[in-house]
Each structure stands twice: as structure tokens, then as C-alpha cells.
Amino acid sequence: MTPSEHPSFPVAARTALADTQLRHNLAHATHSIRDKRAAVVAELPDWEQLREAGRGLKERVMRHLDDHLLEFEAAVTAAGGTVHWARDGEACNRIVADIVAAQGVDEVVKVKSLTTEETELNQALARRGIRAWETDLAQLIIQLADDQPSHVLVPAIHKNRTQIRDLFRARLPDAPADLTDDPERLVQVARAHLRRLFLEAKVGISGANFGIAETGTVCVVESEGNGRMCTTLPEVLISVMGIEKVVPAWQDLEVFLALLPRSSTAERMNPYTSLWTGVCDGDGPREFHLVLLDNGRTNVLADQVGRQALYCIRCSACLNVCPVYERTGGHAYDSVYPGPIGAILTPLLSDLRDHRSLPYASSLCGACYEVCPVKINIPEVLVHLRDRVTSEPPPDRHGARGRVDPERLAMQAVARVFASRRAYESAQRAARRGQGPFVRNGSVRQLPGPLGAWTSARDLPPVAPQSFRDWWRSTHPENG
Amino acid sequence: MADARAEILARIRSALADVPASERPGDVPVAREYRRADDRSRDELVALFAQRVGDYRADVQRVPPVRLPEAIAQACSKQGLHRLAVPAGLPDAWPPAGIELVRDEGLSAAELDRIDGALTGCAAAIAETGTIVLDGGRLSGRRALTLVPDHHICVVTADQIHGQIAEALAAVATAVTEQHAPITLVSGPSASSDIELERVEGVHGPRHLTVLIAEPGA
Numbered sequence: 001m002t003p004s005e006h007p008s009f010p011v012a013a014r015t016a017l018a019d020t021q022l023r024h025n026l027a028h029a030t031h032s033i034r035d036k037r038a039a040v041v042a043e044l045p046d047w048e049q050l051r052e053a054g055r056g057l058k059e060r061v062m063r064h065l066d067d068h069l070l071e072f073e074a075a076v077t078a079a080g081g082t083v084h085w086a087r088d089g090e091a092c093n094r095i096v097a098d099i100v101a102a103q104g105v106d107e108v109v110k111v112k113s114l115t116t117e118e119t120e121l122n123q124a125l126a127r128r129g130i131r132a133w134e135t136d137l138a139q140l141i142i143q144l145a146d147d148q149p150s151h152v153l154v155p156a157i158h159k160n161r162t163q164i165r166d167l168f169r170a171r172l173p174d175a176p177a178d179l180t181d182d183p184e185r186l187v188q189v190a191r192a193h194l195r196r197l198f199l200e201a202k203v204g205i206s207g208a209n210f211g212i213a214e215t216g217t218v219c220v221v222e223s224e225g226n227g228r229m230c231t232t233l234p235e236v237l238i239s240v241m242g243i244e245k246v247v248p249a250w251q252d253l254e255v256f257l258a259l260l261p262r263s264s265t266a267e268r269m270n271p272y273t274s275l276w277t278g279v280c281d282g283d284g285p286r287e288f289h290l291v292l293l294d295n296g297r298t299n300v301l302a303d304q305v306g307r308q309a310l311y312c313i314r315c316s317a318c319l320n321v322c323p324v325y326e327r328t329g330g331h332a333y334d335s336v337y338p339g340p341i342g343a344i345l346t347p348l349l350s351d352l353r354d355h356r357s358l359p360y361a362s363s364l365c366g367a368c369y370e371v372c373p374v375k376i377n378i379p380e381v382l383v384h385l386r387d388r389v390t391s392e393p394p395p396d397r398h399g400a401r402g403r404v405d406p407e408r409l410a411m412q413a414v415a416r417v418f419a420s421r422r423a424y425e426s427a428q429r430a431a432r433r434g435q436g437p438f439v440r441n442g443s444v445r446q447l448p449g450p451l452g453a454w455t456s457a458r459d460l461p462p463v464a465p466q467s468f469r470d471w472w473r474s475t476h477p478e479n480g
Numbered sequence: 481m482a483d484a485r486a487e488i489l490a491r492i493r494s495a496l497a498d499v500p501a502s503e504r505p506g507d508v509p510v511a512r513e514y515r516r517a518d519d520r521s522r523d524e525l526v527a528l529f530a531q532r533v534g535d536y537r538a539d540v541q542r543v544p545p546v547r548l549p550e551a552i553a554q555a556c557s558k559q560g561l562h563r564l565a566v567p568a569g570l571p572d573a574w575p576p577a578g579i580e581l582v583r584d585e586g587l588s589a590a591e592l593d594r595i596d597g598a599l600t601g602c603a604a605a606i607a608e609t610g611t612i613v614l615d616g617g618r619l620s621g622r623r624a625l626t627l628v629p630d631h632h633i634c635v636v637t638a639d640q641i642h643g644q645i646a647e648a649l650a651a652v653a654t655a656v657t658e659q660h661a662p663i664t665l666v667s668g669p670s671a672s673s674d675i676e677l678e679r680v681e682g683v684h685g686p687r688h689l690t691v692l693i694a695e696p697g698a
Contacts, residue, residue, distance in 0.1 A: 029677045049514040056510035064505040066492045079660045085485040137683065138674035154674055161675050183675040187683055194684065199589045199628075215656050217663075225627065225670035225685025232623045233589050243488065248505065250653050254646035255514070257665075261609075265673050268532060269609035272685060273665035274623075280662050282586060283622040294488045302495035 008357040010457050012332040025160045026329050030320045036266035037317060037371070043268075044258070053255045055375040058311035061246055062301060068213045068246045069292065075216025079278020081288040088295045089119030095291050096121060096205065096238055097128045103236055105130075105202045109194075111220060111227045112136035113207025114152060114314060115240050115293060117336045118349075121205070132205065133197050135226035137190050144171040150330030150338065153264050153316040158329050161186065194226070204230035204285070208241035209313070210256060211290075214249040217277045218290065221260060223270050231274050237285040242293050244300075244310040256313060259373035263315035296349035305384040306348045311374040312341050318368035318378060324361055333358065340368035344381040352388055359385035406450055431463045438462075518607070518643020525607040526695055529641045532610025536668025537681050538689040542698040548635060549576035552599065555633050555690045561596040564633070565625055569618020574635060575599065584625050592624055597631030598686075603655070603663075604648040605641045612636060612691065613648050614664040615655050623662055632686040634666075638695040 016022055041047050061068050073083045086092035100108055108125070110116070110132050122132040122143075134143045138156040142149050145167050149155030156164070165181040168189055175189050206227065210219040218239055220227045231237055247256065253275075261270040279288050300310050319325045319339030330338030335346040335355075343362055347355040359382050368378040390408065417423045438444045444460040446452055454460075466474075518525065526542065533540045539558075543551045553576035556564070563580045565587060575581055582595055592598075601619030602612045612634055614620035626632050642648045655661035670685030681687065 025676070033677050046514040049511070052511050053514055056508065060505050060508035060510060063496065063499045063503065063508055065496070066489050067505055069489070069492075085488055087484045087487055091484060135684070136674070137672045141674070154677055156674060157677070164675060183672075183678055183680045184682075186675060187672055187680050191683055195593075198684065199593060217656060223670065224672045224674075224683035226683070228623065228627050228664065229684055232627060243492075250649065250656060251646070254516070254644070254649050257645055257649075258514070265679075267667070267679075268535075269606075269611045269665065269667035271536070271666065271668050271671050275656070275663040275665075277656055277660040277662070280616065280660055283616050283624075284662060292488070294491065298488065298491035298495050301492060304498055 006334050006354050009328075009332055009334075009361040010357060012334055013328040013361075013457075016328045016332050021160070022158050022329055023327060025158055026326055029154065029157050030326045033266055033320045037263065037320070040262045040266050040268055044262070050255055050258050051373055051375050054259050054313075054373055055311065057247060057252050057255060058308075058374050061248060062244070062307055062310055065243065065246070065301065068248060069243055071213040072211050072216060072246050073292070075212075075214065076218075076278060076288075076290055077216075079216045081216065081278040081290055084289060084291045086291050086293045086295070089121075089293075090124075092119045092240060092291050092293050092295065093121050093124035095289075096240065097125055097130065099236065099238055099289055100125065100130050100203050101128060103203055107131050107133065107197070107201065108203040108205055109133050109135050109197050109201040109226075109230045109234065110139075110204070111206040111222065111230045112139045112155070113205070113240060114336055115207045115242050116205065117149065119240070119293065119295065121240070133194070133201075135194050135198070135224075135230060136222075137187065137224060137226075140190055140194070141167060144168070148331060149336070151316060151319060152314050152337065152339070152341075153319075158331070198226075198229040198233055201230075201234045203236045203238065204234035206231050206237065206239045208239050208245055208290075209260070210253065211241050211246045212248075212250055212253070213246050215277055217250065217275050219253065220274045221257075221270050222272050222274075223265065225272055228272050228274055231276065232284050235285055236287040236289070238289045238291065240291045240293055242295075243297050260313055260315055263313075263317040263371065263373040300345070300348040303348060303384075306344065306381050308376045309341065309345045309348055309381060311376050312345065313374060315373055317371040317373065321367040321371050323363060323365060323367070328361075333361065340378045340382075341376070344378055344385060347385060348381075352385065352392065356389050359389060410451075425467070425469070428463055428467055432465065435462050515644055516646040518647065520607075520643055522638060522641075525641050525643050526638050526693060528643075529605055529607040529610060529636075530691075530693060532607065533612075533668070533691050534610075536610055536671075536689075538668050538691055540691045540693065542693045542695050544696060544698045545573075545637075545694045548574050548692060548694055551692050552576050552633060552635075553578065555692070556597075559597070559631055559688060559690075561631055563596050564599045565592060565595045565597070565621075565629060566599050567601075567618060567621030567625060570599065570601065574601075584621055587625070589624055589628055592628035595629050597633060597688075598625050598629045599633045599635075600626055601635050601637075602640065604651040605636045606645055606648045607641055607643050609645060610667055611645075611648070612666045613652060614666060615652050616662045616664075617655065620664075623664055626664070626666070627685055630686055631688045631690070632666075632669075633690045633692065635692045635694055638693060638698075641693075 141156040151157040161181040325339040603615035604613040669689040
């Protein structure tokens with residue numbers, strides 16, 4: 001993908017910020033889930049110990065990812081599953097499409113999976129004449145609206161109940177004409193619509209929340225029962241799993257199943273968790289394929305500071321507490337992974353040069369780090385990526401090397417001024433004299449000329465009429 | 481085409497050049513200082529489990545074992561259920577008279593879809609989270625049995641209730657490692673929070689969950 005295809009975060013955010021309905025929907029949803037999460041987390045006296053165990057387990061896995069994957073592969077195979085390896089999204093999609101095609105079907109049911117969104121599996125299947133039905137309610141809404149997900153857990157968080165009602169009426173032939181926007185009614189329409197598909201589908205496709213190296217067990221965590229349907233009823237099941245989702249042992253689920261539901265949906269436990277180990281005679285699919293996907297994960301692993309981004313268990317707590325996400329929503333991040341975790345994961349997974357503005361899509365307030373169930377230090381990685389952005393040359397589509405970077409020059413000038421007390425104080429005096437025309441209601445909203453780029457998304461406090469040093473000198477002449 | 485497996489493993493190893501060759505996975509410390517056992521009494525755990533299952537808007541009732549048939553009959557009449565699918569190993573003492581039982585000996589999804597509900601036991605339960613653990617065995621039944629019918633009536637015996645997630649997972653660990661048993665954790669009826677993050681019960685899984693806690697002396 002060329003850099004020009006990714007609009008910078010400030011540009012994309014402007015569209016979202018102008019949409020008052022969107023901002024209202026987001027503020028409502030994120031604030032209500034925030035309070036609920038805090039309540040169920042406070043219920044556990046050992047929450048911090050669980051977080052520390054989760055972090056430790058993920059660190060162990062990442063530092064020995066090859067060993068864990070080989071153990072996992074052997075266990076899945078021993079239990080009757082078939083393991084495939086895919087170095088990128090295209091390879092993954094080809095493997096999945098080949099398995100589906102071999103079954104001679106043109107329709108599959110799918111459980112919501114970020115990993116298959118990342119590889120754009122549905123589009124790839126469509127090109128092979130295979131229709132993939134999303135069965136998660138929010139994914140169905142997104143699919144019917146030809147929209148993009150905007151949240152890791154609740155992809156349609158940007159739509160309210162009335163918008164969803166209108167969409168169902170327009171796009172679902174079996175939706176009753178008198179459908180109201182009562183969520184219970186809307187859910188029943190989705191149930192009726194998908195029932196036939198579940199009962200008849202020959203092939204199911206899922207992602208994976210966890211893969212257990214010791215036993216070869218795959219885990220899918222969900223609420224609606226569509227995950228159970230897709231992983232139980234079809235004859236053939238294909239699960240796509242990022243290589244970082246492996247955890248060492250069966251016992252370790254006790255940590256992650258305590259951390260994930262409380263962090264994501266603010267529940268003590270999600271309604272359904274499915275754990276299957278290969279194939280089981282007479283119960284569930286007779287054929288199980290597991291696709292292990294790299295698609296940039298080894299790039300993340302190679303960045304020693306950024307490596308912790310792979311600990312992510314996709315709970316979305318960091319999105320819900322982020323002051324930036326709350327206002328812009330997910331689309332501004334232009335990635336399957338929005339919010340604070342997306343701001344570090346997206347540039348690390350693909351190419352930092354294509355996403356240079358994402359590490360700046362944060363006020364570094366640290367709320368994301370505080371709620372992260374596996375203690376990913378997102379602010380630390382953001383600062384590290386900002387450092388990489390300034391030290392690695394920007395992409396230059398015109399081929400000219402060593403182009404002058406005005407921000408870099410300005411920062412170098414500022415560094416010189418800040419290094420000398422005399423230069424700093426005379427700059428202060430000059431600013432005090434010159435800022436008059438730019439101060440509106442106590443802040444500088446728009447700096448002149450090229451400096452205006454900095455104030456396009458920020459206000460600047462004006463230089464105070466008297467500095468602390470000036471005040472000290474005038475009140476303590478004896479110490480001057 | 482180069483071998484993707486070999487290539488990915490090589491990329492992982494080169495990405496981990498900073499990890500000393502002598503380091504083993506077990507050398508990376510994992511602090512397990514969270515609660516792995518629960519010292520609350522059986523009575524407290526049963527009460528907590530009942531309350532937490534109820535919080536999910538499931539019907540929950542504590543009954544002495546001899547009154548199970550009566551409680552099941554009541555649940556059926558309340559929900560209008562006449563035919564129940566049951567797993568092969570369902571104890572004969574549980575089902576009431578007057579309800580038609582369909583033994584699951586490989587019922588198809590379409591057949592299960594035409595049955596009013598399922599009556600099963602379980603493998604374990606978790607008080608802290610109000611969770612039922614199904615293991616695909618003689619009491620829990622096949623996965624489809626507790627998934628396709630619209631009602632699930634589940635009998636949990638008091639001695640199956642553990643305090644912590646860790647204890648319940650340990651209880652089914654052997655079934656997983658030795659028999660590759662499929663494990664399903666059920667916490668309330670199916671639900672969705674996809675519309676404005678508001679929980680609504682009853683989506684694709686059973687819309688109604690009744691939990692009967694068989695407890696001597698209840």
C-alpha cells in the first residue's frame with residue numbers, strides 16, 4: 001500500500017469530529033462501558049496480581065515464540081487437526097479459499113475475527129465466488145451497511161439503535177415492516193435471519209483468542225452463540241490465528257479468562273467460551289484446519305520496545321478510556337486496529353513510513369496503560385515510535401533524498417534557545433511583544449505562517465506577562 | 481515457493497536475537513500471586529454461584545436432589561416445554577414424568593432445532609463468575625445439544641461448584657489432555673452488547689437458561 005492511501009490521522013479525524021451524531025454515539029458508549037469495567041475490576045482483590053501474571057506469560061511466549069509454536073503445532077496435529085503457516089494475508093486467504101473450494105461450497109459462516117479482517121479474507125473469498133456470512137451482530141450491521149468496523153469489540157459502536165433499525169429495514173428482506181429500534185427486537189431479527197445459515201453451513205471460519213501450546217486447544221470467547229454455532233455445527237472448521245496468540249499451558253487460561261471479559265465487555269464472564277482440541281469423534285466438525293499467520297508480527301517482535309504490542313488480547317479497554325478515541329472514533333485510525341493499541345500496532349505491523357502520524361494520535365495521558373490487562377506500556381511505545389519517526393527519513397515519492405524537514409529545523413532552533421538562559425529570556429521578551437494579535441480568549445489559536453501547522457490541532461498558552469524569574473528578581477532584589 | 485513454516489520460524493529467531501541462547505521459556509518469571517484456590521465454605525460458594533448466575537438473568541433455583549424432577553417439571557411448564565433432548569448419561573432420577581425425552585444419539589442440527597429444550601448436567605461450575613463448565617461427556621452431552629434448542633435446563637450438583645476459575649479448569653484438565661474433550665463455558669443465556677454496548681439476552685444460543693442447583697439439605 002502506498003503512503004498516499006493512508007490519510008494522516010489529523011486529516012481523517014477532522015471528518016469524524018465534524019459528525020456530531022458520531023461523537024454523541026461514541027461518548028455514550030465509551031462512558032457507560034468505562035464505569036461498568038471499573039466496577040467489575042474493583043470486585044477482584046487480586047486484579048493487579050492477575051495483570052502481572054498475564055504480562056509475565058505473554059513475555060515468556062514472545063521471548064520463546066518459536067518453541068511455543070512448534071509445541072502447539074505438534075499438539076494440534078496429534079489431536080487430528082491440520083496446521084498451515086501463512087507468511088502474509090494473501091497466503092492466508094489463499095489457504096482458506098482452497099480449503100473451502102475443496103468442499104465444493106460457495107457459502108461459509110464466520111465468527112467475528114480481527115485477524116481475518118486484517119487479511120481482508122471476505123473480499124478474497126468473494127473473488128473466488130465464495131460468500132462469507134458474518135454472524136456477529138455488529139459485523140452483520142457493518143456488512144449490511146458496506147461500512148468499516150470502528151471498534152475492536154463493538155465494530156458498529158458508531159451506529160445507534162435507530163440507524164441500525166433503518167439499516168435492517170432497508171437491507172434485510174425478512175425484517176418486519178413495523179420493526180422498532182428496541183435492541184431486543186433488533187437482535188431477534190438477526191437471530192431469525194442467521195438461523196438457516198447456521199444449520200446448513202458446511203464450512204465455518206473463526207479467529208482465535210488463545211491457542212494453548214501444551215494441549216493444542218483453540219479458544220474462542222464470545223457472547224451471542226454465533227461462535228459456538230460456527231465452530232460446532234459445520235463439518236469443516238477453519239481457524240485463523242496470529243502467531244502471537246499462543247499461550248503456554250492449559251492452566252494459563254485461568255489468568256486470561258479472568259482478565260479478558262472484565263476488560264472487554266465489563267462482565268464477570270462472557271456468555272460463551274469454546275475450547276476445542278483438534279477433532280472430536282461424533283461431536284463437532286470432522287475436519288479442523290488451523291492457519292498460523294505472520295503478516296508483520298515478526299516485524300513487531302524484532303522491535304525490542306514495540307514487542308509488547310504483541311501481548312494484546314484485543315479486549316478494547318484502551319479504546320474505551322482514550323480521550324482521543326472517544327472523540328474521533330475508530331475510522332480516523334484507518335486500520336483494523338484503532339485506538340491506543342492501534343496507534344502502536346498498526347505502524348509496527350506494516351511500515352512506520354506509511355503511518356507516521358499514528359504515534360502522535362495520543363495525548364500520552366497513560367489511561368490506556370492503566371487499564372491494559374496485560375500491562376502493555378502504550379505511552380512508552382508511542383514515544384519510542386515518535387523517536388523512530390523523527391530519526392528515520394520520511395517517505396519521498398519524488399525521489400529527492402535529504403529533503404529539508406521544517407519541524408526538525410525548528411526543533412533544533414528551539415533546542416539552542418532553551419540551552420542558554422540569555423537567549424531564552426530574550427526570546428520570551430520578543431514573544432511577549434509579538435504575540436498580541438494572536439491571543440484570543442487567553443490562548444493562541446493560530447500561529448502565523450508555517451508555524452500554523454502546529455496550532456491546527458492544538459491551542460497554545462500565551463507567554464505570561466511576567467516570568468517567574470522576573471517576578472523573583474522584582475520581589476527579592478537582595479537575591480537577584 | 482519457499483516453505484512458509486521454515487521462513488516464519490527463521491524470522492522469529494532473527495527477531496529474537498536479543499534473547500540469550502541459553503534462556504529457556506521457564507526462565508522468564510511468571511508471578512502467580514493471584515487467588516488459585518478459594519477458602520470459602522460450600523454454603524457460601526453455592527450461595528455466591530446462585531447469585532452470580534441470577535445476575536445474568538438466568539432462572540436459578542436451589543433444590544434437594546429428590547425434588548429435581550419436580551423443579552424440572554415446573555421449569556418446563558413455565559416455559560411451555562414438552563420435549564427435551566438429553567445426553568446419554570443423564571441420571572434416571574432427574575427427569576419428571578409427563579415430559580417426552582429424546583436421547584441424543586447423534587441428533588442432527590435440524591432435529592435438535594425442532595426440540596423444545598435440552599436437559600443436561602455439567603462437569604463443573606465457577607462461583608466467582610457464575611459459570612457452568614460443559615465437557616462433552618455423558619452428563620454434559622455433545623456441544624450441539626446445549627446450543628441449538630432454545631432452552632437449556634442444566635443441573636449442577638453442589639459438590640461441582642468451585643470458587644475460582646483456576647479450580648474448575650483444573651477439574652477438566654485431564655479430559656482435555658487425555659480425551660481431547662471439547663470444553664464450553666456457559667455464563668448465562670446468549671447475549672449481545674453490540675447495540676450501544678447495552679446487554680440484551682437471547683441471540684443465537686439458547687435464549688433461556690435454567691440452572692438447578694441440587695443440594696442436599698436445600
